[in-house]
Amino acid sequence: MIGTSNPKAQYSAHREEILAAITNVLESGRYILGDQVRQFEGAFAAYCGAAEAVGVASGTDALVLALKALALKPGDEVITVSHTAVATAAAIELAGGIPVFVDIDPVFFTLDPARLDAALTKKTRAIVPVHLYGQPADMVAIMDFASRNDLRVIEDCAQATGAALGGRKLGTWGDAGCFSFYPTKNLGALGDGGMVVTRDRALAERVTRLREYGWDEKRNSRYSGQSSRLDEIQAAILNVKLAYLDDDNAHRRRIAEIYHRLLAGGRIGLPRERADARHVYHLYVATCEKRAELIAFLKDRGIELGIHYPVPVHRQAAYAAYHSSDCLPYTDAAAAKIISLPIYPELSDADVAIVAEAIRSWEKTS
């Protein structure tokens, strides 16, 4: 069976180093917020080209804490997309904001900056663009709109670790960048983890306090915070794996190139890269009008395809009340036809060719 992702393959590829790093933490006696976390925060900030990085318990929490650091007031609105992992909208709500969904552009499937103006109200405080699938959102236009309207920008980089636009890493365009280290992400832990990067010292300090009960140096809670810490074992594993991230992303890009070469001119639509972008292909998302047929055909041949995501957030019960469901046409259209092909750094060229070959034979069937 060829799956869409394979986090165990990555553990196996670096098994000795990972086991040694874990043992080192176990022997150290320090299991939460210690040297490994500090080292990883420094290394990750340097990798992104950010001044500050604060490790937290998950990608969702990274978004929640970065948004909480903006001190949203009740009723404040945060503009984002509905075509995303539900975590993006959940985080806005958990931070006390009201998610306002705008449509995506039909080519890159990221937030369409042309829709921002119509979504702007007196209550709008921030924008959360999502670099979905590893593709950079149109940050030039989004930052321009934000600065003209005095809005903060928190980037959802959960699927885009290592991606860049115009040579500048994602996460450093807005006021803060939020990353997830969920095992299947481009930089994956072997459990949960997340990170907030920023150039803003005050914002970093606020996130640092918020991740541990809002404590100041004297352990008095200055803000109402929460418990959202990165643990030493995950940080030690991430310290090992960060060294391989660029190679892993290069491998993902290579697989994307092979798919492009073998599938061009066929019946499925292939993803395109924004000009000046370094897309890191967390997912390789094509489009297919007869998706169910293709999924079944490939499943019979031992190949698993994914759908990210089948139901837009504004159509999910928990978030439906935030939006009338009939005005995000490109979001709905995307959800109906997107299809994720297998892609992960350890996937062999031979397996990529098998997947492409199977899709080619399906194209000939009907």
Ligand SMILES: *Cc1c(COP(=O)(O)O)cnc(C)c1O
């Ligand atoms: C994975 C993901 C998140 C949430 O990260 P977790 O670590 O799972 O909490 C947020 N946004 C997007 C786009 C994601 O893909």
